[in-house]
Amino acid sequence: MKIKIRNKFKFIYAIVIIIVLITLVITLIVTNIKNKSIDTAIKETKVEENIALANATLYNIKENINSRLNDWKLILVNKENYLPDNYEVNLKTINGNMKVDERIYNDLKNMLNDAKKENLDLLICSSYRSTSKQKKLFNDKIKEYKNKGYSDEEAYKEASYWVLIPGTSEHETGLSVDIVSIDNQVLDENQEKTKEQKWLMENSYKYGFILRYPTNKKDITGVNYEPWHYRYVGKENALQIKKLNVCLEEYIEILKESLNKTE
Numbered sequence: 145m146k147i148k149i150r151n152k153f154k155f156i157y158a159i160v161i162i163i164v165l166i167t168l169v170i171t172l173i174v175t176n177i178k179n180k181s182i183d184t185a186i187k188e189t190k191v192e193e194n195i196a197l198a199n200a201t202l203y204n205i206k207e208n209i210n211s212r213l214n215d216w217k218l219i220l221v222n223k224e225n226y227l228p229d230n231y232e233v234n235l236k237t238i239n240g241n242m243k244v245d246e247r248i249y250n251d252l253k254n255m256l257n258d259a260k261k262e263n264l265d266l267l268i269c270s271s272y273r274s275t276s277k278q279k280k281l282f283n284d285k286i287k288e289y290k291n292k293g294y295s296d297e298e299a300y301k302e303a304s305y306w307v308l309i310p311g312t313s314e315h316e317t318g319l320s321v322d323i324v325s326i327d328n329q330v331l332d333e334n335q336e337k338t339k340e341q342k343w344l345m346e347n348s349y350k351y352g353f354i355l356r357y358p359t360n361k362k363d364i365t366g367v368n369y370e371p372w373h374y375r376y377v378g379k380e381n382a383l384q385i386k387k388l389n390v391c392l393e394e395y396i397e398i399l400k401e402s403l404n405k406t407e
């Protein structure tokens with residue numbers, strides 16, 4: 145009888161141990177699953193945070209490129225891109241009777257002053273030109289050819305070779321200046337040999353200006369080499385354009401392409 149009771153006790157004891165063990169295993173499994181799901185949740189949150197961060201950065205880049213492209217400093221005026229009819233410009237007089245967009249006045253003045261410190265005399269020989277002035281120049285040229293016996297069509301073609309069609313000259317923006325050396329006031333390619341032009345080509349970007357029609361970009365700009373025509377694009381853009389060794393048309397294209405890549 146005693147043995148039976150002891151066996152019964154052992155049996156219950158074994159059952160209890162088994163139940164405890166099973167509970168323990170189940171607890172371990174459940175805890176493990178819980179931990180795993182917490183880990184996954186943390187990881188997912190991190191991924192979401194990173195995606196949000198990446199989106200924000202991308203958004204900033206897009207905004208930055210967009211605002212650059214739409215900025216007045218990058219207005220593109222050439223044979224294909226006419227100045228808008230409603231284009232308005234507030235002018236400020238510099239060096240006696242030259243007029244430029246007032247927003248570029250300070251940088252232009254600093255450039256001239258700093259050149260002066262290097263004993264270089266820069267002379268602005270052309271600056272803002274109203275569209276009506278451009279029209280007059282253009283019509284005078286047409287007349288010149290018609291007087292030589294050219295037909296209307298031929299005269300127009302010849303004139304547009306020498307004078308930019310009204311609405312397509314950068315001088316109408318007030319953002320461009322023709323600068324020559326005081327010792328060489330002729331607009332020819334010898335300009336590039338003067339110490340003034342050499343200094344300008346090297347330093348103008350620091351003041352936000354670019355050499356607008358470089359000799360190796362004729363095919364893209366559609367304008368012959370003009371080592372005297374400088375265009376204001378702002379310091380940031382001028383630095384990039386110099387680094388990339390591109391002309392304004394190419395630079396705008398690069399900005400547009402990088403905007404497309406972020407879409």
Ligand SMILES: [Zn+2]
Nearest residue numbers: 270321322373
């Ligand atoms: Zn010019």
